[in-house]
Amino acid sequence: MFASICRRRLFRFRQIPSAAGADPSRRPYPIDALLSHGYSSAALAGAPLPEPCPATVSNLTSCGLSPASTAARKHSIRSADRADAVRALFRSYGFTDADITEIVRRASAVFTLDPDRILRPKLDLFASLGVRPRRLSTAPILFMRSLDNHLVPCVQFLRGVLGTDADVCDAISRTPRGLLADLEKNMRPAVAALRRLGLPDEFISKLITIEMGVLMLSPDRITQIFEYLKLLDLGVTDRGFLYAFRALCCLSRETWLRKVALYQSFGVSEGELLKAFKKQPTITLFSDEIITKKLQFYLDELKLEVSDVMRHPVLMGYSLEKCIIPRCAVLSVLMREGKIEPNIKLPTALLGSAKNFSDKYVMRYAHDVPDVVKAYEGKIKFEGFR
Structure with missing residues (x-):
């Protein structure tokens, strides 16, 4: 019943024609080979949504949403007592007011569910895995899936593939929507396709951990991504293969x-x-x-x-505000004081961990040039290299 609510994204490749006069076989890389199509439900146009009932207005207002919001008009909360009980239950499991507001915005129908009979067992399952409330609030439709027929079997399957509950927690936390995939129609065929294409089990485990959305892909789509990565000379054991695969999973x-x-x-x-x-x-x-x-x-x-x-x-x-600009400010101060040459290889200097940069350019000169500390803390504005 609730499966129809979930949007499943299926992708496929097809080659688009090259520009007139160009020979596709001579192209160094098939930049346009990655083509995919997502399927989503079409919105009904022109159909006015009903006005929310008083109980809905009251509960949405208490959650920080406007009564005129789409959530208010899509769902009616007939029982204020039940909605209050659901909200209290979420709070008891560590959900903040912001998390609860997000749940209302994304799936207000959750507040019509029985808090003890329906919601509590599901919250117990996620709590036992260590999944944080903040991550669950981004995919509250999970609370509307059957515990015995969907959530528990999927978690057991993930345990078998990933190995530990810690890895299952990481996978769900990174991509909560991945748990919406149907076990028999999506998860098992996806893993079977990855194995058939030669991806070692340890790599399959890592791929699912960093992007569980791969379990929502059809075997054909997975095969097409493998083929595209081959054109880039990326083999299944290459360092960048999994992250390239993850990126292609996420791009239409x-x-x-x-x-x-x-x-x-x-x-x-x-x-x-x-x-x-x-x-x-x-x-x-x-x-x-x-x-x-x-x-x-x-x-x-x-x-x-x-x-x-x-x-x-x-x-x-790298973040400009938190990383690059403070580092540029430090290098600018050191150039001004003659501690480093103006023709320094800037890209190389900007690379590396915060600790390495601090050791090399901040702490090393902090005694002689105190301004480097201020620059690194953002107290001296970067105004370009002179």
């Missing part, structure tokens, strides 16, 4: 092509982008706004070449 056709176009608008070539993707697959998972902001900073403020950034794609994963 439209999103992939949009990311490619965005990078190319900054002068990144197709070859550079795909080589960077092999090193750091997450470069395609950031929002368009974040990609634009970071590239503009590296190219306009730091005067780096786009090829410099693509040779060190991990730079795209």
Whole structure:
């Protein structure tokens, strides 16, 4: 009954035609080979939603939502006492008011369920695994799945594949929606496909732990991702294979092509982008706004070449505000004081862990140049390299 509520994303590849006059066989990488289609329920247009009842208004208001919200109009909470009991139950399991508001926003029908008979056993299951309430609040539809017919069998299957409850907890916490996959129709066929394609069991365990959404993919989609990664010369035992696989699981056709176009608008070539993707697959998972902001900073403020950034794609994963800008401020102070040369290899200097950077550029000079500590703490603003 509730399976129809869950949106299942199935993807597939197909090659799109190349530009006129181009020979696809001569392309260094099939940048447009990754095409996928997601299936989602269509919204009913023009059908007015009913006005929420007083009990719904009262409970949504107490949860911090407007009575005019979509949640209010999609579901009616007829029993204020039951909704209050559900809210009290969630709080007793460590859910904050923000978590409860998120549950109401995403699936207010949860507040119509029997708190002791239906919800408590499911909360006990997740609590026994160590899954944090904050993560569950992002996929509250899980509370509407059958405990005996769905949740428990899926958790037992995951235990068999992953090995420990700690790994099961990590997998669910990273991708709660992955637990919505049907055991027989999705989970077992997905794992069987991964094994058939040569992925070792220990790699399957790690892949599911970092992206349980793979269990929602069809065997055909999994096969297509394997084929695409082969075109990138990524084998199943290569270091970047699992993270590249994870990235492709999360990208639709439209999103992939949009990311490619965005990078190319900054002068990144197709070859550079795909080589960077092999090193750091997450470069395609950031929002368009974040990609634009970071590239503009590296190219306009730091005067780096786009090829410099693509040779060190991990730079795209660093936070500008928390990491890159404070480090630039430190390096600027050291240049001003003559402690390091102005022609330092900037991309290399910016890389590395916080501890390594601090040891090399902050603590090393803190006695002679106290400003480096202030710069690292954000108390001296970075205004460019002079």
